[in-house]
Each structure stands twice: as C-alpha cells, then as structure tokens.
Amino acid sequence: MKDNLIKLDDVSKYYLAGKQKVQILKHVSLEIDKEDFAVIMGHSGSGKSTLINILGFLDQKYEGTYDFAGKSYQKQSDNVISELRNRNIGFIFQNFKLMHNLTVKENVEIPLIYSNRDSDQNLEKDLNQLLDSLGILDKKDSYPSELSGGQQQRVAIARALINHPSIIIADEPTGALDSQNTQEVMELFETLNKTNKVTIIMVTHDDTFANFGNRLFKVNDGVLHES
Numbered sequence: 185m186k187d188n189l190i191k192l193d194d195v196s197k198y199y200l201a202g203k204q205k206v207q208i209l210k211h212v213s214l215e216i217d218k219e220d221f222a223v224i225m226g227h228s229g230s231g232k233s234t235l236i237n238i239l240g241f242l243d244q245k246y247e248g249t250y251d252f253a254g255k256s257y258q259k260q261s262d263n264v265i266s267e268l269r270n271r272n273i274g275f276i277f278q279n280f281k282l283m284h285n286l287t288v289k290e291n292v293e294i295p296l297i298y299s300n301r302d303s304d305q306n307l308e309k310d311l312n313q314l315l316d317s318l319g320i321l322d323k324k325d326s327y328p329s330e331l332s333g334g335q336q337q338r339v340a341i342a343r344a345l346i347n348h349p350s351i352i353i354a355d356e357p358t359g360a361l362d363s364q365n366t367q368e369v370m371e372l373f374e375t376l377n378k379t380n381k382v383t384i385i386m387v388t389h390d391d392t393f394a395n396f397g398n399r400l401f402k403v404n405d406g407v408l409h410e411s
C-alpha cells in the first residue's frame with residue numbers, strides 16, 4: 185500500500201507586484217508518497233521554487249490546504265513549524281548556502297540546534313561517519329572557501345542528512361557542479377532513496393534527470409502537471 189506523505193489540495197500562491205496581486209501558483213494539487221523520488225521541471229520563473237518553499241514549510245502564506253503525514257500544520261505556531269521542518273526535511277540548494285565563517289563540522293552541526301542531541305555520545309561518531317561516507321572527513325576543520333564546489337555541495341548534503349530527515353528537498357542541487365560531481369551527487373540521491381528510503385523532491389533544469397525518479401512533474405506558468 186502507498187504511504188502518503190505530502191498532500192497539497194488546490195494550493196494557490198500570490199505575490200504583490202506594487203499594488204497588483206500576481207498569481208504565481210495556480211490551483212496546485214499534488215500527492216507524494218513515502219519513498220517517492222519526485223523530479224520537478226519547468227521554465228525559469230514558472231513557480232518551482234515557490235512550490236518547494238511551500239512543501240518545505242519555508243512559506244506558510246498560500247491558499248488551499250497542505251497535509252503532511254495526514255496532518256495540517258497551517259494553524260500551528262512558528263516554533264512547531266520550525267521543529268517539524270528541522271526534524272523531517274533536509275534542504276539542498278544550488279549555491280550550497282553554507283556559512284562561510286564556520287568550519288565544515290560547524291556547518292553540518294547547524295540543524296542539531298533543534299534536535300536535543302547535544303549530550304548524545306554517538307553524535308561525533310555519526311558526524312564522522314557521515315563526512316567519511318561523503319569523502320570529506322579530512323575537511324572537517326576546513327572553511328567552505330578552502331573547498332571545491334563539489335566538496336561544498338557534499339558539506340551541504342551532510343548538513344541536510346545529519347538529522348536523518350524523511351525528505352530531502354533539493355533545488356537545482358547539481359546546477360553549480362561539473363559532470364563528475366553531478367554524477368556522484370545523483371548516485372548518492374539514488375542510494376538515499378532506494379536504500380535509506382528517503383523521499384526526494386528535486387527541482388532540476390537538466391533533462392538528463394527527467395526520468396531519474398519515479399515521478400515527474402512539470403510546472404508551466406504556475407500550473408502543475410504530472411508527466
């Protein structure tokens with residue numbers, strides 16, 4: 185039986201351009217099940233980031249309903265939403281979004297603020313294992329500016345995985361990478377999805393990955409279609 189994780193029903197999103205209300209997402213309905221690997225494609229400005237910001241609880245201002253694991257969080261406080269987001273969702277962005285004044289280790293530890301693992305004896309071991317599996321253990325005390333793009337993205341991936349999220353939301357994760365690193369990141373996503381049963385939602389412009397997942401969505405001028 186399919187296990188539903190995400191259910192958007194008739195979601196619309198507006199932005200104000202001056203005094204004018206512009207509709208960015210138009211009546212989007214979408215269901216994503218646990219263990220799905222969903223690829224979202226669409227032209228620049230079509231509304232992909234707007235959509236994943238809603239899916240990732242980064243944006244709560246929309247019309248329509250969003251149920252996560254069978255529950256609506258639309259009326260919950262910011263604290264509850266932050267905790268839900270930090271426990272369940274790992275974000276990966278095209279430009280990595282690392283903190284440049286923090287070391288690799290410190291960057292990866294950022295999401296732990298919400299996880300009450302400060303006194304966890306296994307934390308250091310977990311962190312080392314994660315960095316080792318991503319091939320960046322020797323960079324633990326380096327700063328992002330001392331790393332290549334591929335290594336920086338691996339730090340961002342480690343940061344996304346440290347809390348063992350049920351979902352990875354990745355916005356153009358390979359957009360700034362060369363072909364070798366792109367290949368490696370995609371293989372890692374495949375393993376996370378197939379072996380670790382992590383749900384993946386990935387926005388990409390790269391046609392090569394259109395059929396990489398089991399679900400393919402296209403956003404066209406704010407309208408979502410499944411292909």
Ligand SMILES: Nc1ncnc2c1ncn2[C@@H]1O[C@H](COP(=O)(O)OP(=O)(O)OP(=O)(O)O)[C@@H](O)[C@H]1O
Pocket residue numbers: 199200208226227228229230231232233234235
């Ligand atoms: N904060 C904002 N205020 C007003 N308009 C916005 C805001 N954020 C996005 N938009 C507009 O919403 C539309 C969709 O933007 P969005 O970033 O979701 O597109 P996208 O499909 O992710 O594009 P890209 O592939 O270039 O990242 C664009 O026309 C954009 O200008």
